[in-house]
Amino acid sequence: MRPLTLELKNFGPYDHTVVDFQEFANAPLFLVTGNTGSGKTTLFDAMVFALFNETTNNQERNAAALRADFAPVTEETWVKFTFEHAGVNYTINRRPKQTIQNKRGKLIDRGSKADLTFEKDGEVTELTQIKEVDNFITDLLQLNKDQFKQLVMLPQGQFRQVLASSSSEKESLLEQLFQTSLYRQWTASLKQQLSEQNQAMQAQEQQLQTLKQSESEVDDQLATPVWLTKVQELQTQAQRELEKIFREIKTGQEKVGFAQEQLTVAKNKTQAETELAQLRQTAETLVRQEPEIKAKQATISQLVWYQGIQADFLKWQEAQKNYEQAKVAQPQAKVRLDQIQAEVEQVSQIATQLARQTTTIDQHRQTKLALEQKIPDFEQRARLKQQVTSQTNMVTATQQRLTELNQVQKRKEKQQVECQNQLPDRDQLTKKEIQLNQSLSQLANWQADQKQLMATQVEIEKRAQVVKQAEIAVQKTNQNLQEAKANLAQQKDGFARNVIARLAQDLLPGEACPVCGSLDHPHVAAIKPTEKVVTEEAVQEAQNQVDQALKVVSQAQTNADHAQADLVATKQTMMDQLTKLATSLQVKSKLADVKQALKTRAETLTKQQATIKAEKQKYQALQTELTNIGDQLTSLREQIDQQTHQFQTLKEGLAGRQAQLTSLDQRLGSQTLEEVQTQIKDLTKKVTEFEQKQEANQHQQQVAKEALAVAKTELGQLQQQAKDANQQRQELQQKLIAALAEFNPDLDWEFLTGAQKQIGQLTDLQAAVNQYQQAIAANQAQQKQVQIRLEKVTTALPIESAQKALAEAQKQLNLLLANQGQQQEQVSRRQTLIKKVTQIVENQADQLARQTELNTLVKVVTGNSETKLSLERYVLKSYFSQVLQVANEYLIRLSQQRYEFKLDDQVGHGNGQKWAGLEINVHDNHVGRDRSARTLSGGESFIASLSLALGLSEVIQRQAGGVKIEALFIDEGFGSLDQTALQTALNALLEIQGSRMIGVISHVTELKEQIGDQLVVTSQNGRSEVSYRHGNEI
Structure with a gap:
């Protein structure tokens, strides 16, 4: 990526300026010079804003705040940046959010905009959406805004950041540049998996213990294989008992079946006797129905x-x-x-x-026809009368309207003059509004600083709580350490007593005591029955607990120290923030004074805003009124012309109609149209x-x-x-x-009438007779069948005896079935229990193997190994080693073979995982030893920082897919160098320029004298311009 042109409109101190970087195409090293505050850094703010919608220091000065104070309210602020990349020219135009006055004089808020155009392979492409433009730039350069500012723009005060920063600060910076957070996230994922596996193992162990406790006949404290053997033995015994019960149930079922057969025979005999009696009773009833x-x-x-x-x-x-x-x-x-x-x-x-009446009606028809032929004349006369009356009224009304319109015109012209005299000065009002917006923007920045200050105060409270908890943890771990030491002393004492007692048992008469040396042993030491035997393993375990407690105490104290250091640093940060804000507000560095000052400033600006708003409303109201009056006067003049023309037309039409009316009156006489x-x-x-x-x-x-x-x-x-x-x-x-006499002489004419009424009952009567005859035959057949059944039953028990025998047999069978159910349920439950326990044991074996592998992996990636280096820090160290390797190529050349970078492998060892391994030393070939990079002089420090920045740039370019950055801009950093160091820095820049465009932003006089190609920024009355100067090369 190589800059070509940069065009600024109403941006910072620039009205409309074009910077042509091609002026320095043949002189890659050039100086951007100008007085302090002239707008040198603003040029590169504009470049970064065009690409990434941010400035080089977006927190302190964003693009919206860089809108020129002198910019007219009708003109926009924008930046156009053209650059060349991989042989293609790209032009990006970006506008920040801003307030603009439209054509009607109204202030409106316009959102930010961006568009990008380029031509590739003969095809022109244009992007107009902010999101797609941002994504395209990131994909094209393979850099995000932070990486770009780190590699291309070295802002004020950050040039030596990498060299001078601590190991932890370098870790944070490199993590962002090389995007190594993926390794930390993966490590956290592995730890989470290990935690979940541990929880799963604990859950399985708890489930296994619960299952073992459910078998009350076996001790659940037994080892699981032994417990399974005991339960299997119980299961085998229970299955034998179940088979015995099955045999007994079969015999009981046979007894119940025989008793049910006996009861059925007795019931059948009784039922047959009852049925025969009922059938004979039914036969008697049927005989009584025969007459009917x-x-x-x-x-x-x-x-x-x-x-x-x-x-x-x-x-x-x-x-x-x-x-x-x-x-x-x-x-x-x-x-x-x-x-x-x-x-x-x-x-x-x-x-x-x-x-x-026919003759009279014919006369009426003739008279009516004659009158109807005269109707058009009567109607024309009636219309003419109405038109004459109407036009007479219209002439009068038009004349009156003309008089009224002339009067209104005079009043509106007078009102127009009065409004023009009352209209405020628009330029003065706009100036007040711009000043107010600037004050409001500044207040918003201060309020944001106050919000950050309050957030820091909350952070201090949180860190104070962390310190308190860390101190409590230290006290608790010290207490645990003392308890562990006391337990160790007790275990050692008990072990010593046990050893002495065992040695005393082996003493021979006349042999010296191993404790006191006496040859007489009147009171040989012995282990009391109630005294607990202490083994050497128990003593070692107590010693291990003391050692572990010491590690925990050390870790807790370290955590407490770090927490206290964080608290002190946060308090200092808050004090710095408070001092900076108080200085800006010109009050004492007290939070209450700052709050009151901001409140007072906000109230003052609110009042000013209300005043300006009222003046704007008054201006807009008067402007609107003037517009309305002008429109009204135009309309009035048009109406007066129209009414005058209409008045003349009406007078001419009225005279013609009056002549026609006189002629019709003479021909039609006095009879009216209504009468006809x-x-x-x-x-x-x-x-x-x-x-x-x-x-x-x-x-x-x-x-x-x-x-x-x-x-x-x-x-x-x-x-x-x-x-x-x-x-x-x-x-x-x-x-x-x-026919009736022939059928039955006893029947008369009334029979026929009655028969006609009864004929509908014939079917029912026939059905009743047939049903009676069928009932007689069925009753006789059933009696015969029942008698046959009774003759077949020879012997049968009484029903009561048969029922008693069946109940007894069923009772015995139910007892056997209940016992069988209980035994079956116990066998099934125990079988399920054996299956579940066996499955859990098998799962635990597989899971333990996986857990062991995962635990080893977690230890390695988290740094809980001999190297004490996590995976992420290992990757960072690898990247940083590549950076130092490339940086050494520059440093060795620029320092004339004297210095080269080395990582300090000693610093931080012993601090466990807190060590990032990123401290930098330099090896001095003149004295043959290493020393800290912080001990370098001003000029040496500049060379080392420049070498490191260039190395970092090249490595990141490799990691970003080989993107080529052909520009480097260094903002200040030279003012603190003495003459010798400054010369060394210049020589270094000339050494490494090559095909890269390097721009140095500085106001140092020596640089003006030694760098002939210059981009000069001059400022006058708050507005800046650029010019070019060539010659006087070194």
Whole structure:
């Protein structure tokens, strides 16, 4: 990546400036010079902002805060950066969030924007979304913003950070640059897996113990294999008992079966005797029903005969009904005929009357036609009268409207002049608003610092709590250590007593005592029965507990010291933050004073904001009112012109219509349109009523004639119907009386009427007789079958005896079954228990092997091994070794073979996992020994820092996929060097420039004299410009 051009608009102190880096294409080392505060660093803030939407120090000065104070409210702030990468030119344009005045004079907030364009293989690509632009830049450069600032931009005060930082600080920086957090996350994942496996093993062991405790007949403290053997023996014994019970159950079931057969025989005999008695009782009931059945059979015979003549009887009933209906309807038909004849005569009389009115109606029609021909003239005259009246009113109204509009125009012109006099100065108002926004932005930064200060205060409280807990832990571990020491002393004393007692037992008479040397042994030491025997292993275990307690105490004390150091550092951080904020606010370094100052400042700015807001509202209101007045005046002038034209047109039209009206009045006379229309309406009504009456009379004549014919026909039909029905009923009646006499002379005409009513019951009567006969036959057959069953039963126990024998057999069987169930449940439960325990034992063996492997791996990656170096720190050390290897190529050359970097492998050993192994020494070839890099002089330190920065740059470029960075910008760092060190630094820069563009940002006079190619930043009245200077190369 090589910069080409940088264009700034209203950014920092730059109005509109273009920096052309191609001015230094043939002189890669150039100086960016200018007075302090002129805006040198702002150029590179703009470059970083264009690429990553941040500045070189985004916490202290973000892009939004770098909007120029002098920028007009109507113009935007933006940065355009063009650079070359892998043979392709890229142009990125980025705008920060800002407040801009639109065309209507209203201030609006515009969000940040970004767009990127480039041409590759003849195709132009344009990206316009911020997210896609950011992702594209990161993917293209293979660097994030932090890596870019570390490798390309070396900001003020950070140039020597890598060299001078502590080992832990280097670890934090390198972890971010080389993205090694993956190894820490993987280590945490392995530890979590190990913890989960430990928990699973504990859970399985607890489950195994619970299962063993569920078998009360075996001691659960036995080893699991022994416990399983004991339980298996119990299971074998229980299965034998179960087989014995099965045999006994089979015998009991056979006894129950025999007793059930005996009870069934007894029940069958009793049931047969009961059934025979019930059947004989049923037979007696059927005999008593015989007279009733015979009567039903006689009725059935008569109804069956009636079915044969039923059709003739129904025909007789129909003929009788028709005869009676015809006799009743004849008088009614005669009355209707007489009424219709009277109506025919009345309609004929009306027709004669209407014929006499025909001549008069014809005259009405002629008069009406003549009047209708004059209607258009009457209507035209009426319309002309209305138009004349309407136009007369319109002429008057238009003249009055013109007068009113002229008056309104004069008032609006006066009002316009008054508003223009009251309108505030817009430029002055905008200036106040810009100053307020700057003050608000500064207040927001101070408030953010206050928030950070309060967060640090909370962190101090947390760290104080950690210190307190660490001190408690130290006290507790010391107490545990004392208890362990006391236990060790007790174990040693007991062990010594036991040894002395054993040696005393082996003493021979006259042999010297190994303790006191006496040859006499009047009181030989002996172990008391109640005294516990202490073994050498117990003493060693107590010693191990003391050693472990000492390690724990040491670790607890270390943790407490670190916690106390963190607390002190955090308090110092808070004090630095408080001092910085108090200095900015020009108050004492007290938190209460800072809070009060911020509160007062916020209240003052709030009041100013309200005042400016009110002035803006007043300005906008007056501006709006002026616009409205102008629009109203334009509209009024248009209305006056329109009304004047309309007034002339109306006057001309009124004169023409008045002439037409005079002509029509002379031709039509005094009769009005309404009078003519009323006369036509009356004539029309008379003609219409006559025509309706005539049409109705004709219709009535037709209807009356048709009704008369229908009535005559109806009367004739009724007379013939009565005659035919009478003849049919007489013939059928004679036929039925003859058939009835032939069937049964004792029956009369009433029998036929009754039979017709009973014929629907014939099926039920027949079914009742058939059911009775079937019941007789079934009863006789059943009695015979029951008697046969009783003859087959020769011997049978009484039911009570059989039931008692069955109950006893069932009772014995139930006892056996209950015992079998209990025994079966115990065998099944024990079998399941054996299976579960066996499965857990097998699982524990497999899991223990996996756990052992994982535990070994965790120890290695966490640094709990001989090297005391975790995987992440090992990787960091490997990367840093590569960095030092590349940096040594520069350092050896720049120091004229005197110095080279080495990692200090001694520093930090003994501190366990806290050692990062990243301390730097330099080997001095002049004296042949190593010393700390911090002991280098100013110039030497600059060379070493530059070498280290270049080495770090190259290694990161390799890790980032081989991306090539062809630019390096160093911001200050030269002011603290003496003449010799400064010359050494310059020589170093000239040595390493090669094909890389190196820009040095400084105001040091010596650099101006020795670096001929310069980008000069000049400032005047708060605005800066750039120029180029070439020549005077070293």
